Amino acid sequence: MDSRLLSGAVEMLMLEVISHGRTYGYEISQTVDSRSNGYFSLKEGSLYPALHRLETQKLVKSSWHEVEGRRRKYYELTSAGIKALDAKKQEWQAFASGIQGVLGEGHSATAIPAF
Amino acid sequence: MMDAREITTRLPPLREDEPTSLRQDIVDEILDHLQCGLRRELLIQGGDEASAKERVLSRFGDPREIARKLWFQAMWSKIMSQRIAVGSALFSMVVCAVLVGMMGWMLHQQQLSAALQQKANAELMERIVGLIKPAQPVETSSDSEPQKSHLQVKVTIDTQDGPPASRCTLTVKKQPELGWPVSNGGDAQQFTLDPSGMADCGLTEPGRFEVTIRTQFNELATSTFTIPYHQDHLEHVVVPGKMPELTKVVFRVDDLPDDLDLSSLGLVMRLRPRGSRTVAGRAWRATGRWPDVSMPLLLLGKDKNLTIAVEPESSSPTYSGNDRWIVPIDDVIRHGKWVSSEEWLVPAGEYEAQFGLAKLKPDPVDYGYWNGLDGTGRTSTSVWLRKNSVTFNLESGKLNELTIQLPDHVSMCIRDQSKIREVSEHGSAVSMGGGGMGGGAGSLGGGGGFF
Structure with missing residues (x-):
């Protein structure tokens, strides 16, 4: 998959996962992997720079909690992150709709029998 | 599985402006992920722990490199700010060094110019002093007559190297000049020549002088010259040795x-x-x-x-x-x-x-x-x-x-x-004949007013 397309998509996917409630890095990676049926075969470690970038952009905020004797960093969406997720969703749906429209027309054209 | 020390091996040295919890937060987040992954791997896949760790690390990637990326991501703004500050400081230092260098060069040039000017002034002063000083010490000079010069007149016949002309008389007169006191009055003084053709006119004040010489044939010539301060003067005059035919x-x-x-x-x-x-x-x-x-x-x-x-x-x-x-x-x-x-x-x-x-x-x-x-x-x-x-x-x-x-x-x-x-x-003309003179029958004539 094109890396530029993948970069924008991964951020949107992470925001979507975080939007469902406070979560942490490993959970986010597992959720994305399970929901995409392993389509995004990314290194799990590459999620963390993206998460920290979203945190720097104030789209998510973090907090540390003690879990099973370990410190765990949780992420949750900010109001700015919610707006950004909505915008990215609309943008992606428009993009996918456009792509689907083109691909759908081509498929329909071939399905119509020629008289 | 890696420990905290191993994860941080690729991190840069600790910086003063680095948040105290940054390294620990990075390590804790990565270790939490790896622990979760190992636990899940052991639960789902089973097998030995070593192979499970290997699979976890394989999916995660190199934790040291991830930790390094996260550290730089967190410190990027501070690093860039510091680099910009250092760069600005270096640029300012370079500019200052260039300015200092230019100022030093200009100062050096000014010093050179001043030295040259001072040297030229010194040479000019030497020349002026040389002009003011007497060319030779005057024996008769004394502190009471510090500004007087010795005037002598030498007269020879026909050439500069001719025999001395002792039968001439000379009159020395100081010409009055603006700004110069004429202590010897501008009055003419007559001198006679000794057998060697020399006339010692004694000490005189500087100024412009006029010497009129009358030869033994009663012919006259005038010579003018200037005597500067403290400079003796010898005026040499060549006189005719024979009478006109x-x-x-x-x-x-x-x-x-x-x-x-x-x-x-x-x-x-x-x-x-x-x-x-x-x-x-x-x-x-x-x-x-x-x-x-x-x-x-x-x-x-x-x-x-x-x-x-x-x-x-x-x-x-x-x-x-x-x-x-x-x-x-x-x-x-x-x-x-x-x-x-x-x-x-x-x-x-x-x-x-x-x-x-x-x-x-x-x-x-x-x-x-x-x-x-x-x-x-x-x-x-x-x-x-x-x-x-x-x-x-x-x-x-x-x-x-x-x-x-x-x-x-x-x-x-x-x-x-x-x-x-x-x-x-009535302005009538009185003429004295006309024509010229010459040969054996010349004539004299003239014209003009009566008186």
Whole structure:
């Protein structure tokens, strides 16, 4: 998959996962992997720079909690992150709709029998 | 599985501006992920822990590299700010260094320029001091006369290396100059030359001087020069060694009216040398008083005789001592012409003939001479017609005959002395004949106002 397309998509996917409630890095990676049926075969470690970038952009905020004797960093969406997720969703749906429209027309054209 | 120390092996050294919990947060987050992954791997996949760890790390990637990325991500703004600050500081230092270098270079150039200017000023001062200082110490100088210079005059004959001319007299006169006090008054001082041709004029103040030298032939030349402060001066003058060549001259008067009464008023003419000769680049002006040469004074007077007289002067051997005109020579009438019987020897050259009228008085003792014009001196008895002068040239090597044609105006004045003033007031010209002089039958003439 094109890396530029993948970069924008991964951020949107992470925001979507975080939007469902406070979560942490490993959970986010597992959720994305399970929901995409392993389509995004990314290194799990590459999620963390993206998460920290979203945190720097104030789209998510973090907090540390003690879990099973370990410190765990949780992420949750900010109001700015919610707006950004909505915008990215609309943008992606428009993009996918456009792509689907083109691909759908081509498929329909071939399905119509020629008289 | 990696521990915290191993994860941080690729992190940069600890920075002062780094948050204290940054490294620990990065390590804790990565270790939590790896622990979760290992737990899940063991639960789902089973197997030994080592292979589970290997699979977890395989899916995660290199934790050290992830930790390094996260650290730089967190410190990026501070690092860039610091780099910008350092860069700005370095740039400022470079600019300052360049400015300091330029200022130093300019200062160096200014110092060089100042040094050159100072050197030039010093050289100029040395020159000025050299001009002010005397070239040689003056022995006679003393503290009481600190500004005086020694003036000497050296006179040689014909050339610079010629024999000394000791028979000359010289007159030194300081010319008054603006801004200079003339302590020796600008008065002329006469000096005589010693046998070596030297005249010591003594100490004098600086200024512009004029030296007039009279040779043994009574020729004059003037030399001017400037004596600066504390600088002695030796003025070298080259004088002529020989007299101008002598030539012969006779005088005659043509067409003298018969009714002209010259018993009480006579016509006089005297010769003045006008020429000069150049010796060693200097012009020597003749005075008309050469030694052993009596300049003729033409006198047309009693009984229409043309006589030759000489001007009275102390140096003349015919001077009687009482300011009278001495008439040493008779004139004869030759073929109805009045011609001087004497051939006069005078130096060749250019002359000016000056005419005048003089009252005549017969000598009580008739020796056939005119013994004076009035007995009271020429200034009171002679009226020189200064504007009726002519110039002519007496050529050397032949007999020069000067012919005078008496104009009617002069004749009229001689007949009636009251006409002298009348002619003068009306500006009538009195001419003394016309033509030139030369060969054996020259003539003198002139024109102009009466007085």
